[in-house]
Amino acid sequence: MRPDTATSDRPAPPANAPAGIRQGLAFLLRRRRVLAGLVGWSAVEAVQTFATGYALARALDAGFLVGRAGTGLSWLGVAAVAVVVGAYGTGRTYGGVAALVEPFRDALVRRVVGRALSDGDGAAVSRLTHQVEIARDAFAGLVMVARSFVFTAAGALVGLFLLAPVLLAVVVPPLVLGLALFLATLRPMARRQEAFLAADEAVAQSLGDVCAGLRDITAGGAERAVRADAGALVDAELRAANALARWSVVRVAALAVAGRFPVVPLLVATPWLLDHGVSAGALVGALAYLTQSLLPALQGLIHGLGASGARLAVVVRRLTAPPAAPPPSPRPDPCPVPATAPAVELRGVTFGYGAHAEPVVRELDLSLAPGTHLAVVGPSGVGKSTLAALIAGLLVPSAGEVSVGGAAARAEDAARRRVLIPQEAYVFSGTLGDNFRYLRADPVPDHEVMAAVEAIGAGALLRRTDGGLDAPVVPGELSAGERQLIALVRAYLSPAPVALLDEAACHLDPAAEARAERAFAARPGGTLVVIAHRAGSARRADRVLVMDGPGTLAGTHRDLPARSALYRDLVGEACATAEGHPRPAARRERPSPVTPSHPSGPLRDADRVDAVAGPGLAGDGGHVIAHRPVGQVQAPGDLADGSALGRE
Known part of the structure; x- marks a missing residue:
C-alpha cells in the first residue's frame, strides 16, 4: 500500500464532517510529519515578529529615552539578529509547503485522468491544464498565508501582552471587526468563482468539439449556428467574469477596513494609555506590531482566503465531485426501438x-x-x-x-x-x-x-x-x-x-474472421x-450488397452469381459452381484428372485482396492468406498458431 493511502493506526477525521473536509483532514493527517516540520520552522520565523515590537520598545524605554544609547543599540542588534533568524526560518518553510502541495496536485491529476478515461469527461482538458494548476497555486498560497498569519499574530499578540495587556483591548476589536466584514464576502465570491469556472469549462468543451468537427460543420453548412452557440457560451463566461470582478471590489473594500482601521483606535487612545502607565516605548512597539506585522499578515490572509481560498474550494469540489451516475444500460439495446423501425x-x-x-x-x-x-x-x-x-x-x-x-x-x-x-x-x-x-x-x-x-x-x-x-x-x-x-x-x-x-x-486468418462474424451475427x-474483403464473409451473410460505382445490387449469395458478373469475379468461379451455378461450356469440357492449383477468379485487386490460391497446392492446409496487390502474406504473429502459414 502506498504511503499516501495507508490509514492504519492513524486518527480518522470526524465522521459527521462534510466529505470535502474529511478528505482534506485525511490528506493532512497522512502528512503529520511534514506538518510538524512546517510548524517548527514557522515558529522560528515568528521570532522576527516578536522582536520587531518588543526589542524596539525596550530600546526606547531602557535605552534611548533614559540616555543609555548602548542599551538601545543592543536591543536594536537583537532585533537585527531576529530578522536573520526569521529569514532562515522562512526559507526552510518552502520545503514543507512543497511537500504538501505536490502530492496534492498529483492526486488531482490522477483523479482527472482517471475520470476522463473511464467516463469520457469532455471537460478534461480544462480541468487538467487550467483547473488543476489553479488548485495547486491556490493551495500553496493558502498554506503560506495561513501559516504566516497564525504565527505572526501569535508573535505580535504575545509581544503586546508583555508590553502592556491593556493594548490588546484597544487593538484586537478592530481586527476582529475587519475579519468579520471580510468573511461576509467569502460565500458570494465562491459562488461567482464557481460560475466562472463552469462557464470556462463549457467554452473549452464547446471549442474542442468545434475544432474536432470543422469538416462536418463546413460540409453541413452549420457555420452560422455553431458560431451563435459558441458566441453565447463566450458571452456567458464574460458575464460570470464581470460578476466575479464586482465582488472582488467589495473584497478590496473589506481589506481596506481590516488593514488600515485598527491603527486609528490606537492613536486616539494614546493620551489615555499614557495616563494609565503605558510607556512611550510600549506605544511605539504596539504601533510597530500593527503596521509591520499584524496588518500585513492580515492583508495577506484576506487576500489569500478571498482569492486563493475561494478558488481552491470551488476547483477542488469540481475536480473531486463524483460524475453523475449514468442511467442503467440494459444489454444489448439501451434505446428501445419501435417494433416497426428498421435497424x-x-x-x-x-x-x-x-x-x-x-x-x-x-x-x-x-x-x-x-x-x-x-x-x-x-x-x-x-x-x-x-x-x-x-x-x-x-x-x-x-x-x-x-x-x-x-x-x-x-x-x-x-x-x-x-x-x-x-x-x-x-x-x-x-x-x-x-x-x-x-x-x-x-x-x-x-x-x-x-x-x-x-x-x-x-x-x-x-x-x-x-x-x-x-x-x-x-x-x-x-x-x-x-x-x-x-x-x-x-x-x-x-x-x-x-x-x-x-x-x-482483415489482419486475422479466415477461420478467426469467420468466428468473429458469427459471434456478432x-x-x-x-x-x-x-x-x-474475403468471399467467406459474403457466403456467411443473410444478404449481400454489391457496390459497382453508381450501380448497386442486393440479394443473397445463392442468387447473386447469376445476376452479377462482378459478384462472380469477386467470390470466384469455383464458389459459384459450388453453389449450383454451372461453369461456362469451355471450362466444363476441359479434362481435369487432377484438381489443378488455379486462382479462384481473375487476377485483380478486388477490395484490396488478390485472388486466393485454390486447393491443390502441395502441403496446402487451407490457410494460405494473401492480400494487397503486391501479394503479401499474413504476418506470422497474427496467425492463431503464431507461425508463418501454419508451419506449411
Whole structure:
C-alpha cells in the first residue's frame, strides 16, 4: 500500500464532517510529519515578529529615552539578529509547503485522468491544464498565508501582552471587526468563482468539439449556428467574469477596513494609555506590531482566503465531485426501438467528396430489419467504407436520409445504437480489461467479459498475456491482428445492437474472421454490417450488397452469381459452381484428372485482396492468406498458431 493511502493506526477525521473536509483532514493527517516540520520552522520565523515590537520598545524605554544609547543599540542588534533568524526560518518553510502541495496536485491529476478515461469527461482538458494548476497555486498560497498569519499574530499578540495587556483591548476589536466584514464576502465570491469556472469549462468543451468537427460543420453548412452557440457560451463566461470582478471590489473594500482601521483606535487612545502607565516605548512597539506585522499578515490572509481560498474550494469540489451516475444500460439495446423501425435504413442517399466530385454513393435505398447480417462487397474505392461512415454518422449525405433504429444517423439516440470497428483498431495503455470494457458505462463482471472473449476467439491472446484481464497493454507491442481482436471484443461487449465491421478482421486468418462474424451475427437482436474483403464473409451473410460505382445490387449469395458478373469475379468461379451455378461450356469440357492449383477468379485487386490460391497446392492446409496487390502474406504473429502459414 502506498504511503499516501495507508490509514492504519492513524486518527480518522470526524465522521459527521462534510466529505470535502474529511478528505482534506485525511490528506493532512497522512502528512503529520511534514506538518510538524512546517510548524517548527514557522515558529522560528515568528521570532522576527516578536522582536520587531518588543526589542524596539525596550530600546526606547531602557535605552534611548533614559540616555543609555548602548542599551538601545543592543536591543536594536537583537532585533537585527531576529530578522536573520526569521529569514532562515522562512526559507526552510518552502520545503514543507512543497511537500504538501505536490502530492496534492498529483492526486488531482490522477483523479482527472482517471475520470476522463473511464467516463469520457469532455471537460478534461480544462480541468487538467487550467483547473488543476489553479488548485495547486491556490493551495500553496493558502498554506503560506495561513501559516504566516497564525504565527505572526501569535508573535505580535504575545509581544503586546508583555508590553502592556491593556493594548490588546484597544487593538484586537478592530481586527476582529475587519475579519468579520471580510468573511461576509467569502460565500458570494465562491459562488461567482464557481460560475466562472463552469462557464470556462463549457467554452473549452464547446471549442474542442468545434475544432474536432470543422469538416462536418463546413460540409453541413452549420457555420452560422455553431458560431451563435459558441458566441453565447463566450458571452456567458464574460458575464460570470464581470460578476466575479464586482465582488472582488467589495473584497478590496473589506481589506481596506481590516488593514488600515485598527491603527486609528490606537492613536486616539494614546493620551489615555499614557495616563494609565503605558510607556512611550510600549506605544511605539504596539504601533510597530500593527503596521509591520499584524496588518500585513492580515492583508495577506484576506487576500489569500478571498482569492486563493475561494478558488481552491470551488476547483477542488469540481475536480473531486463524483460524475453523475449514468442511467442503467440494459444489454444489448439501451434505446428501445419501435417494433416497426428498421435497424438501418437509407432512403435516396447520395454522397460525393466535394460539390463537383462524382458521387461515390448515388440514390441508394437500403433497409435492414433487426437481426440482419449484411455483407457489402465491391472493388476498392467503390464506396464501401463511405457507406459504413454514412451509417455511423461520420459523413453527412448530400441528399437523402440515413437512420439507425428510427433515429437520424447523427442523432444521439442513433449514436448509442451502433458501434463502428474500423480496419485500424485503436487500443490504449491500460489493462486488457479496461480496453474490453471501454464502451460500457455500467460495471461489466469478469464472467461476461470472458464469455465475450471466447465468443470472438480472443482466448489465445488472453492466455498468452501474464495477468489475464489485468495484464497491462502496450499498444506498440501488439500485432495488427491482436489489436483487431481487442477492438472486436470491445465492440461485442458494447450495448449497441448495430455493429459495423469495416474490414475489422482483415489482419486475422479466415477461420478467426469467420468466428468473429458469427459471434456478432448471433448477438440477441444484433444487426451486423460487414465491409467484406474475403468471399467467406459474403457466403456467411443473410444478404449481400454489391457496390459497382453508381450501380448497386442486393440479394443473397445463392442468387447473386447469376445476376452479377462482378459478384462472380469477386467470390470466384469455383464458389459459384459450388453453389449450383454451372461453369461456362469451355471450362466444363476441359479434362481435369487432377484438381489443378488455379486462382479462384481473375487476377485483380478486388477490395484490396488478390485472388486466393485454390486447393491443390502441395502441403496446402487451407490457410494460405494473401492480400494487397503486391501479394503479401499474413504476418506470422497474427496467425492463431503464431507461425508463418501454419508451419506449411
